[in-house]
Amino acid sequence: MHNAPSVTYPVGRSSFLGGLLGVLWLAGAGVTALGGRIWGAGGWRWTLALAVLLLAALLALHFWRRMPKGALRWDGHAWQGPYAPVAPARLSVHLDLQRHLLVRLHHAPVMQRWLWLDAASDPSRWNDLRRAVYSRAMTEPRQDAANP
Numbered sequence: 001m002h003n004a005p006s007v008t009y010p011v012g013r014s015s016f017l018g019g020l021l022g023v024l025w026l027a028g029a030g031v032t033a034l035g036g037r038i039w040g041a042g043g044w045r046w047t048l049a050l051a052v053l054l055l056a057a058l059l060a061l062h063f064w065r066r067m068p069k070g071a072l073r074w075d076g077h078a079w080q081g082p083y084a085p086v087a088p089a090r091l092s093v094h095l096d097l098q099r100h101l102l103v104r105l106h107h108a109p110v111m112q113r114w115l116w117l118d119a120a121s122d123p124s125r126w127n128d129l130r131r132a133v134y135s136r137a138m139t140e141p142r143q144d145a146a147n148p
Contacts, residue, residue: 004074004135007128011082012069014118016100021060029053068113072105074132081105083113093133099126101133 032049039045070082078088087107095102099119106112119126 004076004131005128006073006075007125007132008071008073009117009125009129010070010121011067011072011115011117012121013064013067014100014116014121016118016120017067017116018064021064025053025057025060028056067116072115072117072129074129079105081107081113081115083107091133101130103133 032053035049036046068082072082073080079091080087081089090106092104092106093101094104101117103115103117104112105115117129122129
């Protein structure tokens with residue numbers, strides 16, 4: 001297989017991910033309500049379940065609102081993320097839904113960032129991005145001004 005082309009892809013909040021988080025929260029709320037109906041609402045267990053449900057909503061909203069915005073770049077050798085545009089990084093795929101990707105960008109041993117990539121962000125470059133995500137980095141040295 002040939003090396004994937006270099007690509008720059010927009011990254012930001014995804015309405016699909018926001019909806020998915022909302023549906024998952026609603027499912028949890030439904031299970032909590034059903035449990036309260038079956039075992040009886042009230043008491044410390046019911047209060048704890050409602051507190052956990054509220055905490056889950058706040059964490060999901062916080063996660064979604066803090067999604068990084070910018071551009072994800074692949075130059076054939078390394079990735080550059082929206083939060084550290086100069087430092088090279090490694091990318092790993094954790095969920096592939098064909099039109100949506102959940103990836104983790106590893107910048108350093110301790111610095112990692114989760115990104116949700118959506119085909120709707122730039123449909124014309126989606127296939128280039130997918131090829132780059134699943135390709136290996138080039139093994140020949142990078143040809144740039146610092147390395148002629």
